[in-house]
Amino acid sequence: MGQLSTRAADLSERLAQNAQAVCRHYLPAGRREGRYWMVGDVAGTPGRSLYVRLFENERGTIGNWVDAATGEHGDLIDLIRLNQRHGRLAETIDEAERFLSLPPSADDDERRLSPGPPARAGSPTAARRLFAASKPIVGTLAATYLQSRGITHLVDLPALRFHPRCYYRPNDYDVPGTPVAFAALIASVTDHEGTQTGTHRTWLDPSGSMKAAVASPRRAMGNILGHAIRFGKAQDVIAASEGIETMLSLREVLPTLPLAAATSSSHLAAILFPPMLRRLYVARDRDAAGDAALSILTERALAAGIELLSLMPELGDFNDDLRLHGPSVLGERVVDQLHETDRARFQRR
Incomplete structure (x- = not known):
């Protein structure tokens, strides 16, 4: 791969x-x-x-x-x-x-x-360099941001890093005078063998309580399609979703279930299946884009002989559920949607 x-x-x-x-x-x-x-x-x-x-x-x-x-x-x-x-x-x-x-x-x-030219902006090489230049999230504004979203288990997250001043290129939808650098949550995008193919950036407000007030607070660079931000090593069972916060919300209640955030609904629909995969949980958002991604993934999983199960939030997404109801209620709701054999395997003891 x-x-x-x-x-x-x-x-x-x-x-x-x-x-x-x-x-x-x-x-x-x-x-x-x-x-x-x-x-x-x-x-x-x-x-x-x-x-x-x-x-x-x-x-x-x-x-x-x-x-x-x-x-x-x-x-x-x-x-x-x-x-x-x-x-x-x-x-x-x-x-x-x-x-x-x-x-x-x-x-x-x-x-x-053979030696190549300097890394092109947005290329996989540039993406790897940005991730390497960032630092672990514990004690940073990125940790403050995730905690504001109800995500408290922030250790053992090698896919996530923090950059104190990450370049932001304003686009045509940004207001004049938009700054060109913000603190950012940096995430490594990898294939299922662990090779880094890209980097995802979430620019943050200086308060740490929200994303930066820009037109595109989330952007990816490198080779993203088919790959994902991964929490845990891919096994025969994984859960996949669009966003980092959705996956980290599930990690709060199912810490041993391997998770993959594909960064968008279209990328979720196109995520590549690990060769050993036999059951895929799709932690979908409750919207039209989530419906479309689930439909495409269902067709692809059926063709590949993979069992697909949908995990449905009560609100817009599982981070909304976590913040409104807390981890205990979220855990009960998610566990009830798991395959019977996975409840004992992945449920928090």
């Missing part, structure tokens, strides 16, 4: 060099407006909600895209995978190579051994 991630990162950079051609091919109902390709969504519906950056400047990297209606975002590999509804990263790699008219990557080993 690490080799697939490396190939995807390389192809992402090559696709960015042909960003407008990619958009014309996969999103033909869109059109160029200034520095962007504008279209309705990743499926190519006419509209102006999704914008793909075609030119690099101080505000963004070529090929990065954001859907203002859903908050979904990514690079061109992510866009192609969602557009083509691929279930496996390998399918997207094959499609990208076909589009670029590349041979089937026979020189991958040579490319990895």
